[in-house]
Amino acid sequence: MLHRKILLPEDQMPTQWLNLIPYLKKPPAPYLDPMTGQPVSPEQMGVIFPRALLEQEMSTEPWIDIPEPVLDFLSLWRPSPLMRAYNLEKALGTPAKIYYKNESLSPAGSHKPNTAVAQAYYNKMEGVTRMTTETGAGQWGSALALACNHFGLECMIYMVRVSYEQKPYRKSMMHVWGAEVVPSPSPRTQAGRAILEKDPDCPGSLGIAISEAVEDAALREDTKYGLGSVLNHVLLHQTVIGLEAKKQFEMIGGYPDIVIGCVGGGSNFAGTAFPFCVDKSHGRDVRIIAVEPTACPTMTKGQLTYDFGDTAKMTPLIRMHTLGHDFIPPSIHAGGLRYHGVAPLISCAIEEGLIEAQAVGQTAVFEAGIQFARSEGSVPAPEAAHAIRAVIDEALKAKEEGKEKTIFFNYCGHGHFDMASYDRYFAGGLEDYEYPAEKVAESLAHLPKVGG
Amino acid sequence: MLHRKILLPEDQMPTQWLNLIPYLKKPPAPYLDPMTGQPVSPEQMGVIFPRALLEQEMSTEPWIDIPEPVLDFLSLWRPSPLMRAYNLEKALGTPAKIYYKNESLSPAGSHKPNTAVAQAYYNKMEGVTRMTTETGAGQWGSALALACNHFGLECMIYMVRVSYEQKPYRKSMMHVWGAEVVPSPSPRTQAGRAILEKDPDCPGSLGIAISEAVEDAALREDTKYGLGSVLNHVLLHQTVIGLEAKKQFEMIGGYPDIVIGCVGGGSNFAGTAFPFCVDKSHGRDVRIIAVEPTACPTMTKGQLTYDFGDTAKMTPLIRMHTLGHDFIPPSIHAGGLRYHGVAPLISCAIEEGLIEAQAVGQTAVFEAGIQFARSEGSVPAPEAAHAIRAVIDEALKAKEEGKEKTIFFNYCGHGHFDMASYDRYFAGGLEDYEYPAEKVAESLAHLPKVGG
Numbered sequence: 001m002l003h004r005k006i007l008l009p010e011d012q013m014p015t016q017w018l019n020l021i022p023y024l025k026k027p028p029a030p031y032l033d034p035m036t037g038q039p040v041s042p043e044q045m046g047v048i049f050p051r052a053l054l055e056q057e058m059s060t061e062p063w064i065d066i067p068e069p070v071l072d073f074l075s076l077w078r079p080s081p082l083m084r085a086y087n088l089e090k091a092l093g094t095p096a097k098i099y100y101k102n103e104s105l106s107p108a109g110s111h112k113p114n115t116a117v118a119q120a121y122y123n124k125m126e127g128v129t130r131m132t133t134e135t136g137a138g139q140w141g142s143a144l145a146l147a148c149n150h151f152g153l154e155c156m157i158y159m160v161r162v163s164y165e166q167k168p169y170r171k172s173m174m175h176v177w178g179a180e181v182v183p184s185p186s187p188r189t190q191a192g193r194a195i196l197e198k199d200p201d202c203p204g205s206l207g208i209a210i211s212e213a214v215e216d217a218a219l220r221e222d223t224k225y226g227l228g229s230v231l232n233h234v235l236l237h238q239t240v241i242g243l244e245a246k247k248q249f250e251m252i253g254g255y256p257d258i259v260i261g262c263v264g265g266g267s268n269f270a271g272t273a274f275p276f277c278v279d280k281s282h283g284r285d286v287r288i289i290a291v292e293p294t295a296c297p298t299m300t301k302g303q304l305t306y307d308f309g310d311t312a313k314m315t316p317l318i319r320m321h322t323l324g325h326d327f328i329p330p331s332i333h334a335g336g337l338r339y340h341g342v343a344p345l346i347s348c349a350i351e352e353g354l355i356e357a358q359a360v361g362q363t364a365v366f367e368a369g370i371q372f373a374r375s376e377g378s379v380p381a382p383e384a385a386h387a388i389r390a391v392i393d394e395a396l397k398a399k400e401e402g403k404e405k406t407i408f409f410n411y412c413g414h415g416h417f418d419m420a421s422y423d424r425y426f427a428g429g430l431e432d433y434e435y436p437a438e439k440v441a442e443s444l445a446h447l448p449k450v451g452g
Numbered sequence: 453m454l455h456r457k458i459l460l461p462e463d464q465m466p467t468q469w470l471n472l473i474p475y476l477k478k479p480p481a482p483y484l485d486p487m488t489g490q491p492v493s494p495e496q497m498g499v500i501f502p503r504a505l506l507e508q509e510m511s512t513e514p515w516i517d518i519p520e521p522v523l524d525f526l527s528l529w530r531p532s533p534l535m536r537a538y539n540l541e542k543a544l545g546t547p548a549k550i551y552y553k554n555e556s557l558s559p560a561g562s563h564k565p566n567t568a569v570a571q572a573y574y575n576k577m578e579g580v581t582r583m584t585t586e587t588g589a590g591q592w593g594s595a596l597a598l599a600c601n602h603f604g605l606e607c608m609i610y611m612v613r614v615s616y617e618q619k620p621y622r623k624s625m626m627h628v629w630g631a632e633v634v635p636s637p638s639p640r641t642q643a644g645r646a647i648l649e650k651d652p653d654c655p656g657s658l659g660i661a662i663s664e665a666v667e668d669a670a671l672r673e674d675t676k677y678g679l680g681s682v683l684n685h686v687l688l689h690q691t692v693i694g695l696e697a698k699k700q701f702e703m704i705g706g707y708p709d710i711v712i713g714c715v716g717g718g719s720n721f722a723g724t725a726f727p728f729c730v731d732k733s734h735g736r737d738v739r740i741i742a743v744e745p746t747a748c749p750t751m752t753k754g755q756l757t758y759d760f761g762d763t764a765k766m767t768p769l770i771r772m773h774t775l776g777h778d779f780i781p782p783s784i785h786a787g788g789l790r791y792h793g794v795a796p797l798i799s800c801a802i803e804e805g806l807i808e809a810q811a812v813g814q815t816a817v818f819e820a821g822i823q824f825a826r827s828e829g830s831v832p833a834p835e836a837a838h839a840i841r842a843v844i845d846e847a848l849k850a851k852e853e854g855k856e857k858t859i860f861f862n863y864c865g866h867g868h869f870d871m872a873s874y875d876r877y878f879a880g881g882l883e884d885y886e887y888p889a890e891k892v893a894e895s896l897a898h899l900p901k902v903g904g
Contacts, residue, residue, distance in 0.1 A: 001520065004527050007459055068453065075456050076539075076829050087528075087602075105557060107829030109868070149826050150539075172871035175878055176825045373628045374601050377528050377559030416561070416868040419624035426627055 002086050006099075006248040008079035013071060014243040016063040017236045020274045020345055023062070023281045028232070028348050031316035032306060037450040040316045048217045048225040052122040056233040064236065070121050073150050074114065077106045078240065082248035083411075087375040089395070096398035098391060099256070100411040101245050101272065104378060108173070110413030111268045112143030112228055115237035119226045120147035130154040130223040132216045134184065134209030137163050137335035138170025139381075139413065140228030145179035155179035156223075158186060158212040161204035163335070170417050184209040191215050191312070205328075206338075207311025214314055229265025230309060230318075230343045238271020241410060246275050249408075256286060256408035258394055262386035263290045263299065263357075264336040266343035272410040274345075277354045290346065290357045291390045293365070295433035296329035298322065298342045299350060299357035301440060307341060307447055317450055320344045324443025330433040332362050333421035334382035340443070360389045361432045366425040368392050369415070381413035382421055454538050458551075458700040460531035465523060466695040468515040469688045472726045472797055475514070475733045480684070480800050483768035484758060489902045492768045500669045500677040504574040508685035516688065522573050525602050526566065529558045530692065534700035535863075539827040541847070548850035550843060551708070552863040553697050553724065556830060560625070562865030563720045564595030564680055567689035571678045572599035582606040582675040584668045586636065586661030589615050589787035590622025591833075591865060592680030597631035607631035608675075610638065610664040613656035615787070622869050636661040643667050643764070657780070658790075659763025666766055681717025682761060682770075682795045690723020693862060698727055701860075708738060708860035710846055714838035715742045715751065715809075716788040718795035724862035726797075729806045742798065742809045743842045745817070747885035748781035750774065750794045751802060751809035753892060759793060759899055769902055772796045776895025782885040784814050785873035786834035792895070812841045813884045818877040820844050821867070833865040834873055 021027060030039035042054050049057075056064060085098040103111040123131055131153055135141025141157040148155035157179050164171060164183040171181050184204045185192035191211040195202050202208075217225035227234060242259075249255050259276045261269035273288045280286050292299055299321050307322040309315035322341040323329075329338045349355040369385030371392065372378070380388060387409045398405040415422065424430055473479060482491035494506050501509075508516060537550040555563040575583055583605055587593025593609040600607035609631050616623060616635040623633050636656045637644035643663040647654050654660075669677035679686060694711075701707050711728045713721030725740045732738050744751055751773045759774040761767035774793040775781075781790045801807040821837030823844065824830070832840060839861045850857040867874065876882055 001462065001465075001524055001527060003462055005462055007461075009459075010453065010455055010457055013453075072453055075453060107825075107831070146829060150829075168875070169868075169871035172875050172878075173831060176822055176831050176871075176874055178826060370628055373559075374630060377598060377602075379559070379625060379628050416621075419621035419628075422628055423620070423624050426624075 004084050004086060006082040006251055008244055008248050010075055010079065012247060013075065013079050014066070014240050015071065016065055018239045018243055018275050018278065019059055019062055019064060019236055020277060020349065021232070022060050023278045024348050025352055026348070028344050029319035031318055032450055034308070034313065034317050034448060034450060048214055050122050050126040050128060050224055052126065053119065053233045056236055057231060067121055070118050073117050079244045080105055082245055085376050088372060091371065091375040092392060092395050092399065094395040094399040095402065096395040096405045096407050098395060099406070099408045101241055103241060103268065103410060103412050104414035108139070108143040108146050109416060110139050110143065110381065111238060111241060111271060111410070112140050113146055114240055114271065115228065115234045115267065116143040116147035116226070117150070118237040120144070120151045120153055123224050124151040124153060128153065128222065128224045130156065130220065131226050132156045132158070132213040132223055133226045133228065134158045134206060134213045136160050136206050137167055138174070138417065139336060141181065142170050142173045142177070143228070144226050145174040145177040148179065149177040156216060157181045158184035158209040160184055160206060160209050161202070167417065184212050186212060188212070189215045205311060210310045211312040211314050229267040230341070232345055234267050235270035235274065235343055235345055238267045239274050241271040242273060242275035245272070245408065254406055257405045258287045258289060258407045260289045260291060260387050260390050260407065260409040262337060262383050262412065263292050263342060263346065264339050264383065266346040268410055268412040270343055270346055273355065277349055280354050288355045289390055290355050291386045292357065292359050293332055293334060293337050293386060294359040294361045294435060295332045296323070296338050297359045297435050298340065300359045301435055303444060304347055304351065305447060306450060309341060317448055318344050320347045321350070323440050324446055326446055327440060327443035330436065332433065333418065333424065333430070334386060336383040337386060358390055360386055362430050363432050365389045366422070366430060379415045380411065381415045381418055384412045456536050456538060458534040458703055460696055460700050462527055462531070464699060465527065465531050466518070466692050467523065468517050470691045470695055470727050470730065471511055471514055471516060471688055472729060472801065473684070474512050475730045476800050477804055478800070480796050481771035483770055484902055486760070486765065486769050486900060486902055500666055502574050502578040502580060502676055504578065505571065505685045508688055509683060519573055522570050525569050531696045532557055534697055537828050540824060543823065543827040544844060544847050544851065546847040546851040547854065548847040548857045548859050550847060551858070551860045553693055555693060555720065555862060555864050556866035560591070560595040560598050561868060562591050562595065562833065563690060563693060563723060564592050565598055566692055566723065567680065567686045567719065568595040568599035568678070569602070570689045572596070572603045572605055575676050576603040576605060580605065580674065580676045582608065582672065583678050584608045584610070584665040584675055585678045585680065586610045586658060586665045588612050588658050589619055590626070590869065591788055593633065594622050594625045594629070595680070596678050597626040597629040600631065601629040608668060609633045610636040610661040612636055612658060612661050613654070619869065636664050638664060641667045657763060662762045663764040663766050681719040682793070684797055686719050687722035687726065687795055687797055690719045691726050693723040694725060694727035697724070697860065706858055709857045710739045710741060710859045712741045712743060712839050712842050712859065712861040714789060714835050714864065715744050715794060715798065716835065717791050718798045720862055720864040722795055722798055725807065729801055732806050740807045741842055742807050743838045744809065744811050745784055745786060745789050745838060746811040746813045746887060747784045748775070748790050749811045749887050750792065752811045753887055755896060756799055756803065757899060758902060761793060769900055770796050772799045773802070775892050776898055778898055779892060779895035782888065784885060785870065785876065786838060788835040789838060810842055812838055814882050815884050817841045818874070818882060831867045832863065833867045833870055836864045
């Protein structure tokens with residue numbers, strides 16, 4: 001029988017997160033206050049984030065301890081298995097060995113709880129009793145609901161109205177875990193009310209939902225805000241993925257030639273790739289590929305410069321690859337990959353040559369997702385299928401070249417709440433959006449003037 | 453850190469299924485031809501089932517080898533973890549130790565693929581190129597689609613029309629795995645056409661869908677039929693669950709005092725419980741509890757007698773607990789537990805005192821499901837929540853009595869495709885159907901006259 005699963009025992013779970021910052025040649029640029037052009041102070045950020053997370057955000061320590069209660073709750077599904085994709089290899093007829101971390105096995109169905117649990121814990125420790133966040137299709141919202149429920153925090157989720165209405169089942173999941181979910185824009189915040197006055201039928205956007213969640217957190221003493229990607233501390237919490245994988249590769253005496261992940265804000269990719277980036281920064285020969293949609297080509301076509309993190313210009317300025325904060329990507333089915341920017345640490349790693357970026361088209365992505373489901377069983381989320389597309393392309397290249405490459409990727413989530421997208425694919429209704437050059441040019445023209 | 457997961461290494465997967473029949477005091481009664489009252493011949497059954505499965509159906513061997521290709525595909529997700537439900541124990545404040553097998557981690561999200569894979573394999577080996585089946589909410593249909601796809605068989609699924617229209621996402625999953633799915637009644641079969649002529653808007657039923665799938669298989673040389681529960685060989689294939697669990701309990705030096713599973717047709721329960729029933733038949737002191745809905749109280753209120761397996765009276769007569777083949781249970785949200793009968797081997801085990809039966813109400817079931825989700829993370833299918841209800845009740849009893857019982861149950865599936873039912877619960881729209889005495893009396897009056 002084939003040995004498909006490399007299982008790390010619970011007592012070998014990583015007990016520290018790995019911080020990429022001390023391994024970069026150049027430290028990441030500070031977040032800037034858009035009014036003054038000066039670095040934002042911890043006090044400013046402290047209005048919406050707890051102290052411990054801000055310390056992690058700025059830390060230059062290579063290793064940061066994972067608190068015991070966080071490890072304990074993560075152990076409900078972690079360590080996740082490292083899987084050898086024998087069936088996919090066979091289907092492709094490739095000499096490449098394909099491995100993947102199965103992050104779809106968490107209760108919320110993705111990697112997102114890895115940071116949600118840590119964030120809820122630190123908030124709890126600092127006396128916060130309520131957290132807010134925004135969610136689009138609902139992966140992040142459900143992860144934070146799960147985590148807040150565990151630590152006994154109230155959870156308030158502003159869910160983009162169009163998703164709230166059209167994809168109700170992630171919302172139901174948040175209810176099961178005790179969260180309150182409102183469609184955004186909502187009449188609960190000034191930001192929401194202002195928009196509803198102008199347009200009572202506004203379908204909402206992630207940008208608007210962020211504004212509402214941040215406003216809610218900023219105005220209440222008992223409440224702070226949680227973000228599901230982009231920031232350093234969020235990426236840090238995800239490094240358990242890559243750290244576990246490295247231990248699992250050690251168990252079989254292997255090491256990947258290529259590491260692949262999909263990128264929206266960048267948290268699942270960073271969590272998978274950064275431990276390998278550290279090895280690469282020490283001279284290890286490994287290709288690390290970040291995959292994004294051609295419809296939202298932040299890393300492959302964006303500018304590396306200071307921009308707002310959100311559409312409503314409420315965040316500090318962040319130096320990152322960006323398509324412009326008012327770039328609105330076509331509504332592809334990988335809702336988690338429609339962010340105009342990318343985590344600043346990923347931008348740093350691209351700049352230093354640790355990471356290369358690729359963009360893939362929607363139809364090819366769904367073809368890859370279906371090929372995966374028909375060989376490895378599990379039906380991937382459209383986001384995860386972006387990584388799978390790149391994996392299949394590399395495996396076919398290895399076949400052409402007759403090389404026995406080891407390819408490793410992160411299977412960041414299942415598609416159980418994305419089946420309507422597969423229906424659309426089978427009905428021939430998916431469009432392939434190429435680089436929206438004019439839209440990008442227009443939004444890049446609106447970049448803020450500060451910094452650089 | 454708590455040690456939550458008992459993981460059986462892949463190379464210790466059970467390589468044989470365990471057959472309960474040789475451990476029963478009295479062999480199960482034969483299936484009867486309703487026309488003649490005589491046992492049905494293998495030739496009659498062979499029209500719709502392959503020889504190998506019929507041999508298993510009749511076998512009195514205690515152990516039956518699992519073919520290597522079946523083991524190989526099962527190893528994509530098996531052995532499933534045995535989990536210690538520390539968080540649920542803590543939430544209940546019980547001294548009881550609660551363990552569960554997590555069968556929700558299969559690609560189809562339940563235990564169903566354990567038999568689907570075996571059935572597809574044996575059909576393939578006998579030159580069958582196409583399988584048919586019926587499905588209600590879609591758990592079984594998606595499992596057979598997954599398995600047929602793996603072995604390169606066509607798969608034709610007759611899906612109850614009302615589910616086809618109202619719960620489209622299981623259908624989408626079947627499409628991803630390459631199956632053809634039609635709403636039943638369909639114009640493709642004589643059975644379907646006859647019903648559509650009388651009632652073009654007929655919402656369908658599992659009984660009608662079975663008739664269509666069986667007719668389709670009976671009329672085509674290349675096609676056979678697969679059933680997801682009830683029959684001996686189906687239960688046999690599920691015994692990997694209990695066999696793995698026994699090995700996992702050995703690893704920690706434990707053994708359950710109480711084994712619990714939910715029962716529709718009975719396959720997940722039997723797969724979990726039968727290996728423990730064998731121990732009990734040898735004198736081991738263990739309580740084994742089969743849990744059913746009060747709305748469909750087959751084991752607790754039905755008669756143990758010969759009845760048809762389906763509404764349309766196309767099957768042989770089966771000796772089992774039954775509410776009458778034309779009993780139509782209220783439309784509770786655990787679609788998988790609405791069968792009028794139960795697997796005949798479970799009836800035998802009840803008769804011999806190996807198993808006790810309990811019925812639980814719908815509201816209490818959803819309360820238990822939500823308590824599980826809020827402590828252990830994963831959101832259960834309503835079917836699985838029936839088992840959880842009984843587990844919580846036993847754990848609370850252990851608390852009252854101050855006894856450190858070990859309770860083991862099968863977590864047979866997740867609820868990712870059942871979120872509308874949770875919505876209904878939160879909206880206060882669930883009804884508690886008690887024993888529908890008059891309806892049962894009426895359907896029991898229609899029992900066939902043959903046999904006994």
